[in-house]
Amino acid sequence: MARAERLLELMQALRRRRAPVAGGALAEELGVSLRTLYRDIAALQAQGAAIEGEAGFGYVLQPGFTLPPLMFTLEEVEALALGARWVEGRADEGLARSAEDALAKIAAVLPPERAAALDWPMLLAGAARAGEAERMALPLVRKALANERKVRFGYADKDGRRTERVVWPVAVGFFDSVMMLAAWCETRTAFRHFRLDRMAGVEALPDRPPKPRRTLLRDWRRTQGLEG
Known part of the structure; x- marks a missing residue:
C-alpha cells in the first residue's frame, strides 16, 4: 500500500488499542518490516501524533489525542449505513432520528462517488419494527x-x-x-x-x-x- 495509506492504517491500529502494543504485532498487522514500522512511528510523531513508547516496550496513542478527519473507505461507508438503517427500523423515534442525522453528516463530507453508496446501498438491513x-x-x-x-x-x-x-x-x-x-x-x-x-x-x-x-x-x- 502507499505510504500515506499505511500511516493512516497505523494510526487506526493504535486507536483500537488502549494498552501499549508491541512493534512486532503492529508490523505484522500492517504487513511491513519492523524497521519500516519504526520509521512510520517516527514520521507520525514528527507530525504531532501523541504516540508514546519505544522499541522493546510497545506503543500507545495517548488518550484525548484527536486525529484530523479521515476519509471513509467504501466498505466503512457501507458498514455505517447498514448499522444506521437497522437502527432506523428497530429503535425508538429518538435513536432513529439520530441515525438519520448521522448519515446526513457523513454524506456531507463524502466525495460524490462514496456518498452514492448511501442513496444506492448494496447492503440492506431488514430489522423487525419495534412494537x-x-x-x-x-x-x-x-x-x-x-x-x-x-x-x-x-x-x-x-x-x-x-x-x-x-x-x-x-x-x-x-x-x-x-x-x-x-x-x-x-x-x-x-x-x-x-x-x-x-x-x-x-x-x-x-x-x-x-x-x-x-x-x-x-x-x-x-x-x-x-x-x-
Whole structure:
C-alpha cells in the first residue's frame, strides 16, 4: 500500500488499542518490516501524533489525542449505513432520528462517488419494527441508563403473571425480535433480563443505584461468563 495509506492504517491500529502494543504485532498487522514500522512511528510523531513508547516496550496513542478527519473507505461507508438503517427500523423515534442525522453528516463530507453508496446501498438491513410497548419503554430506559437512575415497571412473565420490579439498569440488548434490559433486580437480588415488550408503566426513579453503571456492567459480564 502507499505510504500515506499505511500511516493512516497505523494510526487506526493504535486507536483500537488502549494498552501499549508491541512493534512486532503492529508490523505484522500492517504487513511491513519492523524497521519500516519504526520509521512510520517516527514520521507520525514528527507530525504531532501523541504516540508514546519505544522499541522493546510497545506503543500507545495517548488518550484525548484527536486525529484530523479521515476519509471513509467504501466498505466503512457501507458498514455505517447498514448499522444506521437497522437502527432506523428497530429503535425508538429518538435513536432513529439520530441515525438519520448521522448519515446526513457523513454524506456531507463524502466525495460524490462514496456518498452514492448511501442513496444506492448494496447492503440492506431488514430489522423487525419495534412494537408499541418497546417504543414507549426504550426512551425511558435509555434516559435512566444515561442518568444512572433506578427504574420501576410492571412486568409480565411468559405465563402472563405480573409483578412490580425496581431494577438497576445495566444495558439494553437488541436482538432479532426482542429488546432485552439487563439489570440488577431488587426483588430477586440478582441480575435478571427483562423484555421491553413485557414492561408497562416504566418510570425512572430519582434514586441512583448503589453502584455506578460501569461497575454493574463489569459484574454482569462476569456473571454471564463474558470476561476472562
